[in-house]
Amino acid sequence: MAGQNVFNEILAGEDTFKFYTDGEWKTSTSGKTVNIINPSTLKPVFKVQACTQDEVNKCVDSAKAAQKIWAKTPLWKRAETLHRFAAILREHSVSIAGCLVKEIAKCQKDSVTEVVRSCDLISYTAEEGIRILAQGKFLVSDSFPGNERNKYCLESKIPLGVILAIPPFNYPVNLAVSKIAPALITGNAVILKPPTQGAVAGLHLIHCLHLAGFPKGLVSAITGKGSEIGDLLTMHPGINCISFTGGDTGISISKKAGMIPLQMELGGKDACIVLEDADLDLAASNIVKGGYSYSGQRCTAVKVVCVMESVADTLVSAVNEKVKKLSVGMPEKNCDITPVVSESSANFIQGLVEDAKEKGATFHQEWKREGNLIWPLLIDHVRPDMRIAWEEPFGPVLPVIRIKTIEEGIHHCNANNFALQGCIFTRDINKAIMISDAMESGTIQINGAPARGPDHFPFQGLRDSGIGSQGIINSINIMCKVKSTVINLPGPSYTMG
Ligand SMILES: NC(=O)C1=CN([C@@H]2O[C@H](COP(=O)(O)OP(=O)(O)OC[C@H]3O[C@@H](n4cnc5c(N)ncnc54)[C@H](OP(=O)(O)O)[C@@H]3O)[C@@H](O)[C@H]2O)C=CC1
Numbered sequence: 001m002a003g004q005n006v007f008n009e010i011l012a013g014e015d016t017f018k019f020y021t022d023g024e025w026k027t028s029t030s031g032k033t034v035n036i037i038n039p040s041t042l043k044p045v046f047k048v049q050a051c052t053q054d055e056v057n058k059c060v061d062s063a064k065a066a067q068k069i070w071a072k073t074p075l076w077k078r079a080e081t082l083h084r085f086a087a088i089l090r091e092h093s094v095s096i097a098g099c100l101v102k103e104i105a106k107c108q109k110d111s112v113t114e115v116v117r118s119c120d121l122i123s124y125t126a127e128e129g130i131r132i133l134a135q136g137k138f139l140v141s142d143s144f145p146g147n148e149r150n151k152y153c154l155e156s157k158i159p160l161g162v163i164l165a166i167p168p169f170n171y172p173v174n175l176a177v178s179k180i181a182p183a184l185i186t187g188n189a190v191i192l193k194p195p196t197q198g199a200v201a202g203l204h205l206i207h208c209l210h211l212a213g214f215p216k217g218l219v220s221a222i223t224g225k226g227s228e229i230g231d232l233l234t235m236h237p238g239i240n241c242i243s244f245t246g247g248d249t250g251i252s253i254s255k256k257a258g259m260i261p262l263q264m265e266l267g268g269k270d271a272c273i274v275l276e277d278a279d280l281d282l283a284a285s286n287i288v289k290g291g292y293s294y295s296g297q298r299c300t301a302v303k304v305v306c307v308m309e310s311v312a313d314t315l316v317s318a319v320n321e322k323v324k325k326l327s328v329g330m331p332e333k334n335c336d337i338t339p340v341v342s343e344s345s346a347n348f349i350q351g352l353v354e355d356a357k358e359k360g361a362t363f364h365q366e367w368k369r370e371g372n373l374i375w376p377l378l379i380d381h382v383r384p385d386m387r388i389a390w391e392e393p394f395g396p397v398l399p400v401i402r403i404k405t406i407e408e409g410i411h412h413c414n415a416n417n418f419a420l421q422g423c424i425f426t427r428d429i430n431k432a433i434m435i436s437d438a439m440e441s442g443t444i445q446i447n448g449a450p451a452r453g454p455d456h457f458p459f460q461g462l463r464d465s466g467i468g469s470q471g472i473i474n475s476i477n478i479m480c481k482v483k484s485t486v487i488n489l490p491g492p493s494y495t496m497g
């Protein structure tokens, strides 16, 4: 569990954790800490440092210095260190999972899965990075009209410098390494600002990285409320790229950040379109898995079902049968539905539900909430004038809109500000492709639930769902830039066989 044995170094007292910079664990000169509230008990469970502007500045300075050395580290050595990081993280996956259970009420089995998935991501990124970064381009001048072959151009990929990694509460380990690993294999330094809910899991992750032997200062983990130190980080002149996953905060960050590359993955309102010829049991299983996993707190969760009227009753009863079987309770008991991350989140969800109720939606289950624990709801006959048709609950409540035509479903998907993922259920592959093409989202799943994984697939949000693309290959490419070296020969020269 948190703070045991090898992790004692990160402790600053009973359930209070240090921040990490310059290869050392430190307490903040602010003398202040931030409480982490256990969503299941509504009581403080851990404390992390409330870092100061001066500490932010020092982290950036040491990152810049360390990055110059790291950029001169051979690719195979960078990969070797990442593999060591992955191995140490795997060794501690159960204890780090225990932090997730307490900080974000993710059930124990899904928490272990998140950490193990992260180990695989780190190692896969190390290997993919070697292959991608080992290759450059060689261009000759006479391919362009009017030129002799007297110039050779060598194009190479070089690191950006210091990357600010800001993951969200729902994947504080996996969405941290999905930024850290590509940043490191490309020769960058990293400043991690973990989510407050999930910060201790993030700090344990960073301690595994520390034990792997990365150069001092190359990676820092700076804690504090995003609303308090966020701007200090995102507007810092020493930051060369921001990789952010979260909510609308990302939109405001994109307006404040300077001339730097942004990789943003924000909210989603993933639409699930079910056609008359669909395998309705397959659709129902994926709607329940997609809509209620981790209590709907996934950007890729199914967030609205648009089902053809003629099959709606059959689909809805199939979904309800499966919803009935979902276990509801505490994460320690590996329940399917666990408390949502905060009281404010639970209140927001309740607001959407009450709005739907007032406007006459059909409820197939009674509304039930105990603290942050919300029992799963399927809300039927939802109409576009209801907030839940458009807004992202980030909770275990799923609206169903009955449509008369496929175009209505496509329109609902495209009329939303979010454009992350969507899915279609039909046995007609031609229709599936044509509908997928018409849905203006970053990813469309055919006959499956929306998902970011597997982690080497490209993953991107359009419109208010993000900027740039994630997935291991695209993250590696976003975290480096191109440099040209042109050799000017005294005269034309042709390579002869
Ligand atoms: N796309 C996705 O996967 C996710 C989307 N969301 C959406 O966002 C909503 C809110 O969830 P939440 O986790 O609070 O998302 P936020 O966007 O508020 O937080 C995401 C990350 O950004 C940090 N942050 C907050 N404010 C700033 C700032 N001004 N500058 C820099 N960083 C900042 C947070 O730190 P701190 O925790 O200290 O505030 C956290 O690490 C959810 O209800 C959901 O709709 C949420 C999580 C994941």
Ligand SMILES: O=C(O)[C@H](O)COP(=O)(O)O
Residues within 6 Å of the ligand: 170, 171, 245, 297, 298, 299, 300, 450, 451, 452, 453
């Ligand atoms: O931000 C999120 O919620 C995650 O990217 C979703 O990842 P998953 O589809 O693998 O759960």
